[in-house]
Amino acid sequence: xxxxxxxxxxxSWAGVIGLLHAAGLTVRAPAxxxxxxxxxxxxxxxxxxxxxxxxxxxxxxxGGAVITHAATxxxxxxxxxxxxxxxxxxxxxVLDITNRFAPVPAADATFTxxxxxxxxxxxxxxxxxxxxxxxxxxxxxxxxVLSVAQRPIARTALTGRSGPPAWASKPSWYAxxxxxxxxxxxxxxxMAQRMAATEYVLDGSHAVVLSQPDAVVAMIREVAEQxxxxxxxxxxxxxxxxxxxxxxxxxPGERPFGTLYDAFERKMPV
Numbered sequence: 374x375x376x377x378x379x380x381x382x383x384x385s386w387a388g389v390i391g392l393l394h395a396a397g398l399t400v401r402a403p404a405x406x407x408x409x410x411x412x413x414x415x416x417x418x419x420x421x422x423x424x425x426x427x428x429x430x431x432x433x434x435x436g437g438a439v440i441t442h443a444a445t446x447x448x449x450x451x452x453x454x455x456x457x458x459x460x461x462x463x464x465x466x467v468l469d470i471t472n473r474f475a476p477v478p479a480a481d482a483t484f485t486x487x488x489x490x491x492x493x494x495x496x497x498x499x500x501x502x503x504x505x506x507x508x509x510x511x512x513x514x515x516x517x518v519l520s521v522a523q524r525p526i527a528r529t530a531l532t533g534r535s536g537p538p539a540w541a542s543k544p545s546w547y548a549x550x551x552x553x554x555x556x557x558x559x560x561x562x563x564m565a566q567r568m569a570a571t572e573y574v575l576d577g578s579h580a581v582v583l584s585q586p587d588a589v590v591a592m593i594r595e596v597a598e599q600x601x602x603x604x605x606x607x608x609x610x611x612x613x614x615x616x617x618x619x620x621x622x623x624x625p626g627e628r629p630f631g632t633l634y635d636a637f638e639r640k641m642p643v
Contacts, residue, residue: 375402378434379526388586407526410533414442444539457550460564461535479506495525508580540568555579
């Protein structure tokens, strides 16, 4: 089950979903409400509990905080995968992590829009900064589409306190994006090591789920094929091993998932 983060929607997993389907795996990618940690986690938990089979939860960005909070009491969740994501500890919030490390370029790239029916607000990334801070390794036309289609996150979602973390009782994997300008790579490494996750080091932006779906899928498949058993605890530099049937890796500059990019390009040039 794939859980997106802030400033995105479930379509951000398009490349990952296509590759997982090609591998014969069942995939769900529910919409993350982005309204508040407790509310978002409760929704995700209800979706997970309706599935009568083992589940590997995969979270990107704020989606990591949601799977951490939601999966503690979900007995059918067998493993957690984090992709440039927040893996919070008990009593911790997203801002605790971001404030603990040096500011990233995205720190001054957000603005608050009025919340329709309440005193709080919603956070957006400014359209002119979005390409640089969120998706620097994607084609220009794709960046533009993503900046327009971004989903805001309620400010209160960043201050919601996590409950007991699921990673304390379930095996975890973490893909660190070394060129991330949204979530500090140093913070990612800290969270991965704190949860004793098996680490993967990927040279990619925050949008690594779009720019390197093959690497993300290889990690997910490794977890699924182990049946949620404990990872080996190693730090891998570079993408996980590619299954032979997945075909050759993309050459430098080649589109990682052509169908998705072609769909964007029918609307605007890259």
